[in-house]
Amino acid sequence: MNRIESVKNPLIKKVKRLHKRKYREKEQLFIVEGFHLVEEALKHNARVKEIFLEDEAELPGGFDFSYVHLTLVSHQVMKEMSMTETPQGILAVCEHKDDDSVSIQLQKEDSFLFVDGVQDPGNLGTMIRTADAAGMTAVILGEGTVDPYNDKVIRATQGSLFHIPLIKGDLEDWIKRCKESGIPVFGSALEEGTTHSAIASQEGFALIVGNEGAGVNSEWLERCDQIIYVPIYGEAESLNVSVATGILLYHLKASL
Amino acid sequence: MNRIESVKNPLIKKVKRLHKRKYREKEQLFIVEGFHLVEEALKHNARVKEIFLEDEAELPGGFDFSYVHLTLVSHQVMKEMSMTETPQGILAVCEHKDDDSVSIQLQKEDSFLFVDGVQDPGNLGTMIRTADAAGMTAVILGEGTVDPYNDKVIRATQGSLFHIPLIKGDLEDWIKRCKESGIPVFGSALEEGTTHSAIASQEGFALIVGNEGAGVNSEWLERCDQIIYVPIYGEAESLNVSVATGILLYHLKASL
Secondary structure (H helix, E strand, O other), rough: OOEEEEOHHHHHHHHHHHHOOHHOOOEEEEEEOHHHHHHHHHHHOOOOHHHHHHOOOOOOOOOOOOOOOEOOOOOOHHHHHHOOOOOOEEEEEEEOOOOHHHHOOOOOOOOEEEOOOOOOOHHHHHHHHHHHHOOOEEEOOOOOOOOOOHHHHHHHHHHHOOOOOOOOOEHHHHHHHHOOOOOOEEOOOOOOOOEEHOOOOOOOOEEEEEEEEOOHHHHHHHHHHHEEEEOOOOOOOOOOHHHHHHHHHHHOOOOO | EEEEOOOOHHHHHHHHHHHHHHHHHHHHEEEOOOOOHHHHHHHHHOOOOEEEEEOOOOOOOOOOOOEEEEEEEOHHHHHHOOOOOOOEEEEEEOOOOOOHHHHOOOOOOEEEEEEOOOOOOOHHHHHHHHHHHHOOEEEEOOOOOOOOOOHHHHHHHHOOOHHEEEEEHHHHHHHHHHOOOOOEEEOOOOOOEEHHOOOOOOOOOEEEEEOOOOEEEHHHHHHEEEEEEOOOOOOOOOOOHHHHHHHHHHHHOOOO
């Protein structure tokens, strides 16, 4: 195995460029850090291209690494590539998922989370983790949503990024497709519409959740079958969007 | 109004010491940053002792500042005191809430969130915000839980810190008090017990949620009336603890 000690090595510089969204999109690559996440990537057949290991670090066991380019690096080099303050000694470079190109044939029992412009990476990552836990069919990322390959998103997904299709899409188009397939579309708002607990659980559904400040675009809300909200009983102005998403998804799924 | 330009000013140094939990506890003080949070503190009668303002910054309107020590500071001094990278120009020093000393007379319609060793400040803050939104009576912070006066907790509460009593307490004692008052105590676990959706909504209740890794201490689980969990339908190993808390609190409260 090759060993790199210089932070000026061109391969290391190339990885470091992936800290920026622009390069992640140009190269269609992203960074996955830490033993657990790299193991999840391998387990779920993410297209792992490179793995960098610190000298003392271990590779996850039970995988075929013949298609992966493995490189040993010094601690200094790992720190240079890492986006965390205390790198865990293993870092992988993966190709973007190709979920965008999958043309899903919608079934009326499918369930989708539509994300409209969520900006906080921790929120988006937690929402992907929750959508996975709730057994959703896919997460659709509308325009203006933070890059799902941002390191903080990936960390917050705890691996769910590799479990569930993530599709960058036009929400208008997706709302239309759902309606054509008999899938009811629920829009979430702060206090308009119907209290969530008054809605029965659904066989299939799509739920649109929106930006932390602005909420769901009113154009999409107008196209929804129903607008729902989680009531506030206390003095908080609102719920965190990933908590509200969890409450709504699990309520709509409840009796499955 | 006094104006401080030197980061070596003893008052500034004293504020900076409050970045550490040790000093926050010794002095029984904490820092609140930004216009919205300082306004929430004033609105909800938090004991605001000092307010520091950058030259161009505004004070929230409509409050009596005669009991507050106001100081103008340079941008450099504000940066020194602030725990954020881009300070918002206003920072307050408040006394700890005295909720600990309040002896709440439990009623059977009261509802409590018991927090057992949650470590992530963002999670605790979001849980306090959710408990406020759900109209809980109080949040009880068991041993090993992150300091609620940590800056990241405060930010994540979005002001709910000032809306709902936060009590550092012995969970064993609180479980006992609930039982004596006819308040059912639910413990949350990863996959033991009863699916949450099989539990009816409750007039009053206490819910115990636990540490991100270890969950709720088994000693407390044994004392619960019922153990409940949020089912995982997909491939995620678990839900984020603040999301699970939201799902459970709103389910138990649902039909109120």
